Amino acid sequence: MRNALKHLSSKGKRGAWIAFVMLAIVLLALPFFTEELFGRGWVRIMDFALLYIMLALGLNIVVGYAGLLDLGYIAFFAVGAYCYALLGSPQLGLHLPFWIILPLGALLACLFGVLLGAPTLRLRGDYLAIVTLGFGEIIRIFLNNLNAPINITNGPQGISMIDPIRFGEFSLGNTHELLGLTFPSVHLHYYLFLFFTLLVIFISLRLEDSRIGRAWMAIREDEVAAEAMGINTRNIKLLAFAMGATFGGLAGGLFAGFQGFVSPESFGLTESISVLCMVVLGGMGNINGVLLGSMLLVVLPEALRHGSGPAQQLLFGKTLIDPESLRMLLFGLALITVMLWRPAGLWPSNQRRRELVAENDAAQL
Amino acid sequence: MDTLLQQIVNGFVQGSVYAMVALGYTMVYGILGLINFAHGEVVMVGAMVALSVIQLLIDSGFPPLLILLISLIISVVVCMALGYGIERIAYRPLRNAPRLAPLITAIGVSIVLQNLAMMFWGREYHAFPSLLPNNSHMLSGAIITEVQILIVLIALGMMGGLLLLMHRTRLGRAMRAVAENPSAAVLMGVNINVVIAVTFMLGSALAAVAGIMVSANYGIVHYYMGSILGLKAFTAAVLGGIGNMRGAMVGGLLLGLIESLGAGYIGDLSGGFLGSHYQDVFAFFVLISVLIFRPSGLLGERVAERA
Amino acid sequence: MTTPLELDINLLELSGVAKRFGGLSALSDISLHIRRGEIYGLIGPNGAGKTTLFNILTGLYQADSGRFTFNNMEYSGRCKPHVLAQAGIARTFQNIRLFANMTALENVMVGRHLRTSSGIWGALTRNATARAEEHAIVQHARALLSYVGIDRPHQTLAKNLSYGEQRRLEIARALATDPKLLALDEPAAGMNATETENLKELLLSIRASGITVLLIEHDVKFILGLCDRVAVLDYGKKIAEDVPEKIRCDPAVITAYLGTEPIIPAQAGIQS
Numbered sequence A: 001m002r003n004a005l006k007h008l009s010s011k012g013k014r015g016a017w018i019a020f021v022m023l024a025i026v027l028l029a030l031p032f033f034t035e036e037l038f039g040r041g042w043v044r045i046m047d048f049a050l051l052y053i054m055l056a057l058g059l060n061i062v063v064g065y066a067g068l069l070d071l072g073y074i075a076f077f078a079v080g081a082y083c084y085a086l087l088g089s090p091q092l093g094l095h096l097p098f099w100i101i102l103p104l105g106a107l108l109a110c111l112f113g114v115l116l117g118a119p120t121l122r123l124r125g126d127y128l129a130i131v132t133l134g135f136g137e138i139i140r141i142f143l144n145n146l147n148a149p150i151n152i153t154n155g156p157q158g159i160s161m162i163d164p165i166r167f168g169e170f171s172l173g174n175t176h177e178l179l180g181l182t183f184p185s186v187h188l189h190y191y192l193f194l195f196f197t198l199l200v201i202f203i204s205l206r207l208e209d210s211r212i213g214r215a216w217m218a219i220r221e222d223e224v225a226a227e228a229m230g231i232n233t234r235n236i237k238l239l240a241f242a243m244g245a246t247f248g249g250l251a252g253g254l255f256a257g258f259q260g261f262v263s264p265e266s267f268g269l270t271e272s273i274s275v276l277c278m279v280v281l282g283g284m285g286n287i288n289g290v291l292l293g294s295m296l297l298v299v300l301p302e303a304l305r306h307g308s309g310p311a312q313q314l315l316f317g318k319t320l321i322d323p324e325s326l327r328m329l330l331f332g333l334a335l336i337t338v339m340l341w342r343p344a345g346l347w348p349s350n351q352r353r354r355e356l357v358a359e360n361d362a363a364q365l
Numbered sequence B: 001m002d003t004l005l006q007q008i009v010n011g012f013v014q015g016s017v018y019a020m021v022a023l024g025y026t027m028v029y030g031i032l033g034l035i036n037f038a039h040g041e042v043v044m045v046g047a048m049v050a051l052s053v054i055q056l057l058i059d060s061g062f063p064p065l066l067i068l069l070i071s072l073i074i075s076v077v078v079c080m081a082l083g084y085g086i087e088r089i090a091y092r093p094l095r096n097a098p099r100l101a102p103l104i105t106a107i108g109v110s111i112v113l114q115n116l117a118m119m120f121w122g123r124e125y126h127a128f129p130s131l132l133p134n135n136s137h138m139l140s141g142a143i144i145t146e147v148q149i150l151i152v153l154i155a156l157g158m159m160g161g162l163l164l165l166m167h168r169t170r171l172g173r174a175m176r177a178v179a180e181n182p183s184a185a186v187l188m189g190v191n192i193n194v195v196i197a198v199t200f201m202l203g204s205a206l207a208a209v210a211g212i213m214v215s216a217n218y219g220i221v222h223y224y225m226g227s228i229l230g231l232k233a234f235t236a237a238v239l240g241g242i243g244n245m246r247g248a249m250v251g252g253l254l255l256g257l258i259e260s261l262g263a264g265y266i267g268d269l270s271g272g273f274l275g276s277h278y279q280d281v282f283a284f285f286v287l288i289s290v291l292i293f294r295p296s297g298l299l300g301e302r303v304a305e306r307a
Numbered sequence C: 001m002t003t004p005l006e007l008d009i010n011l012l013e014l015s016g017v018a019k020r021f022g023g024l025s026a027l028s029d030i031s032l033h034i035r036r037g038e039i040y041g042l043i044g045p046n047g048a049g050k051t052t053l054f055n056i057l058t059g060l061y062q063a064d065s066g067r068f069t070f071n072n073m074e075y076s077g078r079c080k081p082h083v084l085a086q087a088g089i090a091r092t093f094q095n096i097r098l099f100a101n102m103t104a105l106e107n108v109m110v111g112r113h114l115r116t117s118s119g120i121w122g123a124l125t126r127n128a129t130a131r132a133e134e135h136a137i138v139q140h141a142r143a144l145l146s147y148v149g150i151d152r153p154h155q156t157l158a159k160n161l162s163y164g165e166q167r168r169l170e171i172a173r174a175l176a177t178d179p180k181l182l183a184l185d186e187p188a189a190g191m192n193a194t195e196t197e198n199l200k201e202l203l204l205s206i207r208a209s210g211i212t213v214l215l216i217e218h219d220v221k222f223i224l225g226l227c228d229r230v231a232v233l234d235y236g237k238k239i240a241e242d243v244p245e246k247i248r249c250d251p252a253v254i255t256a257y258l259g260t261e262p263i264i265p266a267q268a269g270i271q272s
């Protein structure tokens, strides 16, 4: 019996390895297939999807693990993006290398997170929600208006001609030939973003199952009990908030380098809500759920963009609702329906699964 | 022209609008301990509905004052229904859920409202027709329009009425009882569901009036006006001490003044570096400062969470 | 003031602690002392202020006046809950406050938080130190779960445990913080006779392991049969403090509990 189990588990291990290698191959080959099947535009969409996944995972630490509602998360993305844009473009005439500005942007976002979180996090949760909401709006006001009397952000026009991401002489902005394969710029960014996404997933997984992760969840479940058990709730919450902000800043830097252009328009409340929706829809606090939610919500608007116009033409003879507002409407409805009827999100959470396993174990005893 | 006095007048007018909206936040917070995130959108809907009614009636030959009254009544009724709906959808089913849940549904409701409004009334700014004669008076150097005078008077009247309601009627007593101790209130025979619903509806009625006031004051209506106004009114509520109705009134007026004076003098203060388009930033810094230095607000008392 | 070399025989000493909520005086001028190693009972009618006292001791509320000394350290004014937990006061809650969506094991593991130290770096690298610490946390938590008698799979979510198990899980979680004083707010509420008996055994065993126990209970028989000394609160005032035998026939206590008629039979045995 025991041998059989052992055999089974080693088989399971080998199975896991095979699955892992297959997954790696699929992920590596994905841009080529996508380009072949749907065209290069979709590889670009995939790149954005990866950025959104990073954002959603970052927000998941704040909302999903620690249970803090951050409604201005995109502001940290903006901080990272503008940091990159200012230090790597003709705007200020600075062209610092990628490996300096990316961490700098993440750090700056983290700093903003701490500055914002320190006064707010000792209070009840709702204050954080409204302060972050305000912060999101404020950042945009500053970005829009810091073009006079000294032109820093270039106002509503935004900053363009941002340096591409470059490792030494190797610029991700150009097409490269490697090993007989042609790698266009979008493919190269895909691999870079994939690397960072996997890194963020790794960090999230490790944190989730650690002393700190447990403290976050305890605070989410019952803050009073958590502090009575000796958790310094303010510091631990601040840690979650700062981590989330850091990931946001990181994604922002990558976004600026990829897009080559940033403007305040990309950092509105709607974006914050989209990312929140990704986290909530898939399942707060559950990495698989967040991945699912982000992918769904990146693909869905694309489908809407291509599908809703013609469909409305067919049904009503004209476009009644533009896809953008339809998207936000659906996001709003999704937030409501998920919270009312499926608060754990679309993907059953880890804990639930762990418990099922435990029940099976018990049945076998 | 005396700019200081002018800023004070403007601040007072804007502040009375904030106070009206802040009351809605503070009443709901006092009873549920939760922020009604959709409250700002109720203000917007109030303004939009009034706009539509006025547009419908403007050529009917009714006297302007009557048109205004009809639009006011309809918009108040619509908003009260909306407030009730928000409570039923976003808050009631989640009364025993983790705190995050109702916040998220309320955010969902506000997004839905905003986008429905955009579909219905369009993305563009609408001019809010001026129905009242636009006479203005000089007040030792400052200009004040009759509309502004009316705004302040109505706001003061409604706030006074609300205080009377809270302290002189059965309903008001029930509301205060629920805010004080919900379980004891139930034991005393108060119907909590009714009280909470009424609270949302009262707040929404004030929001509707406030929506019409801002629109009449600035002459503009826009589907996005609710969110920033909501944020400021919330700040006013926190400034006065959230959960405290007199606090909301004081906080509203004070915030209006701070904002107006700040916007007037920010250029001088920053040596010309920052201009008046930073007006919206003040509320935020007021909010942060209050949270740092006096989280219980000016008139609020420290309340510990029940353990 | 503090003499760390010479341990006071009193673990906890309150003097003049008062707390008001608006017009209501929930606690007024409470002074009492709890000796090391005893089981100390706190009784009183509903709303007497017992839980409020706990909340002050654990830093959830701030006393309006007065101070207390715990383990030779003085606390007055604003004091954070985690500091008091660190000092060695652990508690349970009258209306159970477990981390409902975490497993039984994780609930107890959270209790180890303040006696362990891995941070972000340890979590990310899972270096030898962090792994060893994590292992120790799991072992300790497992041991505590079986100590309090939860023999369900440890992966069961806290919210799916039975009522009695939840109460005991709360005790295990509190014990995980290595307390010097364990404060229990109505631990026997809602338990049947067997469960209450088991709880009694558990409390005696906890005391035997050197932990001082502070106990709120409405079940007067339970408390008089278990505690070394008992204090009685009524309307926020301490009306009596003595050994159970004396409390039983204290006229003020009888009045507070029963109006004027003394109904508690003076001979209701400790052993019963």
Ligand SMILES: Nc1ncnc2c1ncn2[C@@H]1O[C@H](COP(=O)(O)OP(=O)(O)OP(=O)(O)O)[C@@H](O)[C@H]1O
Pocket: B304, B305, B306, B307, C021, C024, C026, C044, C045, C046, C047, C048, C049, C050, C051, C052, C053, C094
């Ligand atoms: N946060 C609070 N705000 C206002 N009043 C409070 C608060 N906490 C407690 N009280 C009041 O203080 C008094 C004492 O309450 P406490 O919970 O300490 O009583 P208790 O002795 O634990 O009663 P019970 O046996 O019912 O648990 C009660 O009247 C209660 O309503």
Ligand SMILES: [Mg+2]
Pocket: C050, C051, C052, C094
């Ligand atoms: Mg109690």
